[in-house]
Amino acid sequence: MEIKVEKPNPWTASVRLKSVFSSFMFIGLISLVFALFDDKTRAWHAYLIGLFYFTSLALGGLFFASIQHLTNAGWSVNIRRITESLTAFLPWAAGLTVIFVLGNFNMDFQVYDWFNKDIIAKDGLLQHKEAYLNPTFFIIRTVIFFGLWLFLCKKIIGNSIKQDESGDVSLTHKAVPLSIAFLGVFALSYSLYSVDTLMSLEAHWFSTIFGVYCFAGLFQSTLAVIILIIGHLLKKGIINKYVNENHLHDMGKFLFAFTVFWAYIAFSQYMLIWYSNLPEETIFFEPRQSGTWLYVSFSLILFKFIVPFFALLPKWAKRNISHLSAVCILLLVMQFVDLFWLVYPNIKKNHEFMFGFQEVGVFLGFLGLFMYSVAKFLSSHPVVPYRDPRIHESMDHHVVY
Amino acid sequence: MPKNPIETLENLLRPASKPGLVGIWMDEHKLVDAAQKVRESGVKNFNAISPFPLHGIDDAMGIPRSFIPWVTFVMGLTGCSLGVLFTWWASAVDWPLIIGGKPMWSLAAFIPVIFELTILFAALSSVAALFFLAGLPKIDPVIIDPDLTSHKFALFVPEGVEGYNRQELEQLFKEMGADEVRSAEF
Structure with a gap:
């Protein structure tokens, strides 16, 4: 028995949305050029925040889609295409990473100390770590990671889009081994990627939970973006027949769970370092609890955990899209603050607090490009995978608690 | 007898x-x-x-939402406060000991205890509230028809x-x- 589900109305970016993301991209480009003339170190650090932020979102979309395939989830079918749309940024991320690496081969400047032969020569610890932390191996790793991500992304997303035309049930089965492969690759590669790009900014420091910490932020912000896109499509009346408040409720529960998860991981990292009080570990927190950085650290605890925790606790809060969207925007802003807090205190050597047009402008540029790629994806494919064999579970989705 | x-x-x-x-x-x-x-x-x-649980039966019968979430919330907060109070009283008031050169009242070290007490209070009282509301445990309940199971x-x-x-x-x-x-x- 096959009951037909109607194809959803196509969505196109409104003129207003298009002008928003084009102006963001323009602002980003101008800010980057000015920032490079002003202070190269600062400019590339700002660039790194945007790069890591949106690469993580693109991977997060694929991660979400993969766990739905892996668990054979029926409830999420109607929102799966939205999660898949985030991956449209992944090819851009690869290109922007190339620019980042090229920018760092500049003779007079590097974001990473271990790119610089002179610094390594004077630093015993960096010499010790050179077998892993060296530019050649870094480039090899990055190429492998992006290669695997792009390959599996093309396979999994291509599979899903093919089903819109053929309605072939076997494509659903094919997605399972691909998702398992991606999740395995993702677990290892994202952890190493976060170590390579963020943790090694302070190459003397190490934390084995760092990859998990970055993953917690990735998933929290991915869920927030997905909910915001759902909210936009509901407002435009595109998916109102497909997505009801029960889907929102489940997404809200997901968001709540990973808000707690982030706090749990962040605290685990902090407590062990605080307790053992070893100089090679405390060098990470020392600058972050002095001066203006102390307030930034407190703002993370307050606005990335305590406020969203209580804001997402009641049942009604998770079923109300405007309330949920407000929390999501807060969490996305805090994800930026989190990366800013991870990256900026590493700017040598005074750990000075700096925040200005460079950081905001460059980030907006990345945001514009991300919005552009996601909008392009959503306008060129049906916004609901309407021929997925499990779609009826999602059409009638109902949660009691 | x-x-x-x-x-x-x-x-x-x-x-x-x-x-x-x-x-x-x-x-x-x-x-x-x-x-x-x-x-x-x-x-x-x-x-x-x-x-088995029926979708839509709550609305059909007009059953209001259970108050168990409130029990969970209030008892969670109680557990949290008791955790704060207990760790402070035990480590900083009643038996102060210097451990690892840390201050007597070191919140970071006590958060696991506070967290566990929050969860313990919230979880146990939710289960207790559920048992109370459902009238459990029941022995030899009246059976209308064995096939109802x-x-x-x-x-x-x-x-x-x-x-x-x-x-x-x-x-x-x-x-x-x-x-x-x-x-x-x-």
Whole structure:
């Protein structure tokens, strides 16, 4: 028995949305050029925040889609295409990473100390770590990671889009081994990627939970973006027949769970370092609890955990899209603050607090490009995978608690 | 001669049953529709018995939301506050010890304890509230029909509840396609 589900109305970016993301991209480009003339170190650090932020979102979309395939989830079918749309940024991320690496081969400047032969020569610890932390191996790793991500992304997303035309049930089965492969690759590669790009900014420091910490932020912000896109499509009346408040409720529960998860991981990292009080570990927190950085650290605890925790606790809060969207925007802003807090205190050597047009402008540029790629994806494919064999579970989705 | 304590406990846990009218369906969708009709006819406080959770039965019967989430929330906050109070009193007031050169009152070290107490209080009191609300544990509950735990669905209206009218209810149950309508104890 096959009951037909109607194809959803196509969505196109409104003129207003298009002008928003084009102006963001323009602002980003101008800010980057000015920032490079002003202070190269600062400019590339700002660039790194945007790069890591949106690469993580693109991977997060694929991660979400993969766990739905892996668990054979029926409830999420109607929102799966939205999660898949985030991956449209992944090819851009690869290109922007190339620019980042090229920018760092500049003779007079590097974001990473271990790119610089002179610094390594004077630093015993960096010499010790050179077998892993060296530019050649870094480039090899990055190429492998992006290669695997792009390959599996093309396979999994291509599979899903093919089903819109053929309605072939076997494509659903094919997605399972691909998702398992991606999740395995993702677990290892994202952890190493976060170590390579963020943790090694302070190459003397190490934390084995760092990859998990970055993953917690990735998933929290991915869920927030997905909910915001759902909210936009509901407002435009595109998916109102497909997505009801029960889907929102489940997404809200997901968001709540990973808000707690982030706090749990962040605290685990902090407590062990605080307790053992070893100089090679405390060098990470020392600058972050002095001066203006102390307030930034407190703002993370307050606005990335305590406020969203209580804001997402009641049942009604998770079923109300405007309330949920407000929390999501807060969490996305805090994800930026989190990366800013991870990256900026590493700017040598005074750990000075700096925040200005460079950081905001460059980030907006990345945001514009991300919005552009996601909008392009959503306008060129049906916004609901309407021929997925499990779609009826999602059409009638109902949660009691 | 003293009574057997086990027997006393059993008697205490044996639920009192009430006489009433029962309708039994073989199809859960019909039961949900019937529950809706019974509620609309003005009957309050009736029971639905089903071998598995039914989507939409809460709305059909007009069951308000359970207050268990509030028990969880309030007891979670209580556990949290007690955790703060206890760790502070034990480590900084009653028996101060210097450990690893840390201050007596070191919040970071106590958060695991505070967290665990929050979860313990919230979880145990939620379960306790559930047992209380559901009248559990029950020993030898009255059985209307043994098949209600496998493939049959029933509505039970106790005698004398608000809006109870035997003839009308029997009529309604039959109209809604009940396979069996009879008097029962529950």
